Amino acid sequence: MRYEDLYNEWKNDPEKFWINAAQNIDWINFPSFALDSSNKPFYKWFPDGLVNTCYNAVDRHVIKGKGEKTAIIYDSAIRSVKEKITYSQLLERVTKFAHAMSNAGITKGDRVIIYMPMIPEAIVSMLACSRIGAIHSVVFGGFASNELAVRIDDAKPKAIIAGSCGIEPTSIIPYKPLLDKAIEQANHKPNFCVIFQRDELQAPLVSNRDYDWYEFQKSSSECTCIPVFGNEPLYILYTSGTTGQPKGVVRPTAGHLVSLMWTMKNFYGAGENDIFWAASDVGWVVGHSYIVYAPLFAGNTTILFEGKPVGTPDPGTFWRIIEEYNVDILFTAPTAFRAIKRSDPVGKFIKKYDTSSLKTLFLAGERADSDTINWASNKLKVPVIDHWWQTETGFPMVGCPQGLNSPPVKIGTAGLAMPGFDVKVLDEGSRTSGTNELGSIVVKLPLPPGTLPTLWNADDRFKQSYLSRFPGHYDTGDAGFIDSDGYISIMARTDDVINTAGHRLSTGAMEEVLSEHPDIAECAVIGVSDDLKGQLPLGFICLNAGVNRNHEEIIEESISLVRDKIGPVASFKMAVIIERLPKTRSGKILRGTMLKIANGENFKVPATIDDPSILEEIKKALIDLDYPKKS
Ligand code: COA
Numbered sequence: 140m141r142y143e144d145l146y147n148e149w150k151n152d153p154e155k156f157w158i159n160a161a162q163n164i165d166w167i168n169f170p171s172f173a174l175d176s177s178n179k180p181f182y183k184w185f186p187d188g189l190v191n192t193c194y195n196a197v198d199r200h201v202i203k204g205k206g207e208k209t210a211i212i213y214d215s216a217i218r219s220v221k222e223k224i225t226y227s228q229l230l231e232r233v234t235k236f237a238h239a240m241s242n243a244g245i246t247k248g249d250r251v252i253i254y255m256p257m258i259p260e261a262i263v264s265m266l267a268c269s270r271i272g273a274i275h276s277v278v279f280g281g282f283a284s285n286e287l288a289v290r291i292d293d294a295k296p297k298a299i300i301a302g303s304c305g306i307e308p309t310s311i312i313p314y315k316p317l318l319d320k321a322i323e324q325a326n327h328k329p330n331f332c333v334i335f336q337r338d339e340l341q342a343p344l345v346s347n348r349d350y351d352w353y354e355f356q357k358s359s360s361e362c363t364c365i366p367v368f369g370n371e372p373l374y375i376l377y378t379s380g381t382t383g384q385p386k387g388v389v390r391p392t393a394g395h396l397v398s399l400m401w402t403m404k405n406f407y408g409a410g411e412n413d414i415f416w417a418a419s420d421v422g423w424v425v426g427h428s429y430i431v432y433a434p435l436f437a438g439n440t441t442i443l444f445e446g447k448p449v450g451t452p453d454p455g456t457f458w459r460i461i462e463e464y465n466v467d468i469l470f471t472a473p474t475a476f477r478a479i480k481r482s483d484p485v486g487k488f489i490k491k492y493d494t495s496s497l498k499t500l501f502l503a504g505e506r507a508d509s510d511t512i513n514w515a516s517n518k519l520k521v522p523v524i525d526h527w528w529q530t531e532t533g534f535p536m537v538g539c540p541q542g543l544n545s546p547p548v549k550i551g552t553a554g555l556a557m558p559g560f561d562v563k564v565l566d567e568g569s570r571t572s573g574t575n576e577l578g579s580i581v582v583k584l585p586l587p588p589g590t591l592p593t594l595w596n597a598d599d600r601f602k603q604s605y606l607s608r609f610p611g612h613y614d615t616g617d618a619g620f621i622d623s624d625g626y627i628s629i630m631a632r633t634d635d636v637i638n639t640a641g642h643r644l645s646t647g648a649m650e651e652v653l654s655e656h657p658d659i660a661e662c663a664v665i666g667v668s669d670d671l672k673g674q675l676p677l678g679f680i681c682l683n684a685g686v687n688r689n690h691e692e693i694i695e696e697s698i699s700l701v702r703d704k705i706g707p708v709a710s711f712k713m714a715v716i717i718e719r720l721p722k723t724r725s726g727k728i729l730r731g732t733m734l735k736i737a738n739g740e741n742f743k744v745p746a747t748i749d750d751p752s753i754l755e756e757i758k759k760a761l762i763d764l765d766y767p768k769k770s
Pocket residue numbers: 256279280281282305307308312418419420423425447448449471472474475478503504639640641642706707708709710
């Protein structure tokens with residue numbers, strides 16, 4: 140089918156379109172209608188449908204005779220461990236763990252936090268929660284205990300499931316002390332924790348609170364799938380907003396099933412027997428949607444990769460995995476390819492492997508630069524498809540769908556709007572911007588099934604963050620433009636979210652942490668361009684009057700503070716101390732101007748600046764940091 144025809148089919152009758160897509164899911168009760176708009180702007184998709192996520196990801200494939208098919212290939216390049224798990228084996232592991240959780244008092248609607256590295260038990264935990272209707276909230280391992288504590292207080296989990304440690308190329312990261320500290324810090328306390336002890340590091344357990352993964356389920360057996368109404372949450376995934384308080388994006392059960400299932404064939408062009416590899420982490424939305432749920436809904440084989448594109452052990456790891464498992468579809472962030480390209484610019488390692496099984500490379504998570512796209516397509520000889528989406532949507536909003544009669548790719552753009560998304564570019568006055576004119580990217584309400592119906596326990600914040608600026612539309616927080624052929628380019632964020640190595644981070648949250656330092660009067664953190672990670676946070680710090688300590692020491696303390704409070708994932712390693720921040724006469728910090736100076740771009744001294752001389756001071760401070768980059 141042609142993309143245009145399908146998009147028009149959706150636009151003419153969105154409810155019919157999604158009810159048709161819902162036929163590909165196994166329901167307990169098929170929904171009698173698609174959309175409930177009675178309580179705008181809180182839309183509900185398939186609210187009277189009864190369904191279970193785990194059943195669709197696992198049971199139905201076993202029932203249909205595909206039990207011996209490999210569901211998960213676990214390849215830990217970091218530990219040199221490999222494991223294949225069939226759908227039958229996955230069912231056994233999930234039912235056992237679900238039964239144990241249910242015996243321990245977890246029931247439908249209870250929250251369970253999962254703080255685990257990239258191991259099969261992370262997927263088993265997620266599926267087990269969905270089997271009994273519990274709402275999981277996975278927290279990425281690179282976050283520190285403070286971030287975990289904030290999530291514990293917001294989600295109020297009855298249980299936490301954690302791994303004893305994460306393994307990074309140069310060190311073992313003990314997760315248990317981070318978990319213990321988070322529980323101590325949080326006001327809410329979970330009833331119990333289940334700890335998966337990894338061979339590399341055994342964590343001491345707290346008696347009457349912590350249970351060993353195997354002990355916990357030793358006497359459990361089977362467990363049926365609990366029926367869940369369409370709009371009831373499957374999971375909460377916290378993501379960065381403009382403050383230190385992350386937003387708890389709620390994922391509705393049925394819409395998630397229907398939309399993800401739809402994307403596998405239509406967007407990713409995945410056939411029944413394709414091996415699908417999303418090289419991300421289960422702690423991010425890409426991991427939720429395309430390591431765990433979508434490939435399993437579609438009965439594909441998914442790859443769970445623990446390692447890095449370089450250094451585990453070399454830049455040939457991705458090609459080794461493609462060859463070894465005959466990967467058909469690879470999805471990762473451009474950063475991963477920039478890292479490989481930097482280590483192996485001529486593609487020496489690619490030549491060592493047979494990557495001919497690969498059909499398509501998908502990139503998302505950050506803007507894909509044309510150098511990276513061209514390098515990847517020259518070396519791999521496959522179409523490279525950029526596509527744009529967010530934690531909030533859970534699946535692609537814009538791209539060049541490979542399952543449909545594929546529209547041509549235009550490098551530099553993220554592609555065309557997908558069914559479900561009426562994407563527009565608006566100016567500050569909510570007027571539609573002209574062709575190629577930069578503005579805020581918005582989507583006309585209602586959003587399609589699977590997208591966030593609200594934020595966890597924060598309906599007002601949901602309205603305020605996403606729906607208040609452009610009435611009748613969802614504000615994506617991204618800026619960009621649409622060309623005359625309808626191709627959409629995503630250029631920048633309109634808020635203070637930055638993207639570091641494909642990880643979404645809030646500079647506002649970093650500023651809040653820095654402000655806790657006793658010597659810091661005020662600060663500003665901006666995301667400067669970086670050749671590898673896309674953007675890196677850079678802090679400008681102003682000290683309290685009378686502080687005459689060594690500046691280097693204060694900078695080191697600031698860096699440690701962000702690492703301890705937010706986590707290593709923030710990659711906050713650069714800061715400078717300056718006299719004052721550049722501000723307008725009304726007191727607004729001129730972050731845009733600071734960014735242009737740091738990135739070496741031309742800028743005009745803003746007419747509203749209260750003291751232009753501060754800009755010279757900033758330039759001098761940045762020279763020490765090699766900003767703007769001389770290369
Ligand atoms: N648990 C604990 N620590 C973690 C972690 C985890 N799960 N993930 C990352 N970290 C740590 C890293 O060890 C690093 O610590 P350091 O400052 O002590 O070196 C820090 O967090 C920053 O991590 P990262 O930004 O990933 O940098 P890196 O140098 O380790 O790796 C890349 C750089 C480019 C190789 C890597 O980021 C990458 O492959 N990114 C692209 C793919 C991707 O996962 N995208 C996600 C969305 S699709």
